Amino acid sequence: ALLSGGWFPRIGGGFVHWKTVRANPRAQREIMWGELKDRGRAIDKVLRFYDGDVSKVLDICRQTIVFDNIEDLSHCVAVMRQDKEVQVVRVKNRMDPEEQGGGEHASKVYAGYRDVALNLKFKTEEAEGLGIDGHVCEVRLVYKKLAKMLQGQRGQGRHQRYIEYRNSRGS
Numbered sequence: 001a002l003l004s005g006g007w008f009p010r011i012g013g014g015f016v017h018w019k020t021v022r023a024n025p026r027a028q029r030e031i032m033w034g035e036l037k038d039r040g041r042a043i044d045k046v047l048r049f050y051d052g053d054v055s056k057v058l059d060i061c062r063q064t065i066v067f068d069n070i071e072d073l074s075h076c077v078a079v080m081r082q083d084k085e086v087q088v089v090r091v092k093n094r095m096d097p098e099e100q101g102g103g104e105h106a107s108k109v110y111a112g113y114r115d116v117a118l119n120l121k122f123k124t125e126e127a128e129g130l131g132i133d134g135h136v137c138e139v140r141l142v143y144k145k146l147a148k149m150l151q152g153q154r155g156q157g158r159h160q161r162y163i164e165y166r167n168s169r170g171s
Helices: 039-049 070-082 125-130 144-150 157-169
Strands: 007-009 015-017 062-067 086-093 116-122 137-143
Touching: 062 070, 062 144, 070 086, 070 116, 070 137, 137 144
Parallel strands: 062 137
Antiparallel strands: 007 015, 007 062, 086 116, 116 137
16 A cells, blocks of 8 residues: 555545554554455355355455555556565456456446455465464455445445345356
């Protein structure tokens, strides 16, 4: 977020720029840190898509970073791919309506929702010492205009309609 101009969703609405809060633990409490995936949704994914293989659920732990423009979002992807302390396990490009090379993550499949989701492992001595170097987390990179439109909609309104659409497709 720092090297690419990223913002984090703020509790109560709006966004906070990482460069303004990174050195201030008190200000970091304003950030809406990602919640763990709902247990029911995780079980649903395991049964519907992964043939009972729990290890394939890669987005239990997740965070969103928001960007003013696509260039900054793209720069963030490049920075993460080049970071020697990060292993990119999977990339879902839901920015492309067709997504070249298969289309399973195309934005048209997700009712127009767009983001880039990177599944990552941290490859640091600290992660290894904590025994979490094999853990995969998800970082969702979202265009700020879309994030503003969706902010505060979790469990209601637009997000609820998306959930109904997704469930009707069986995805």
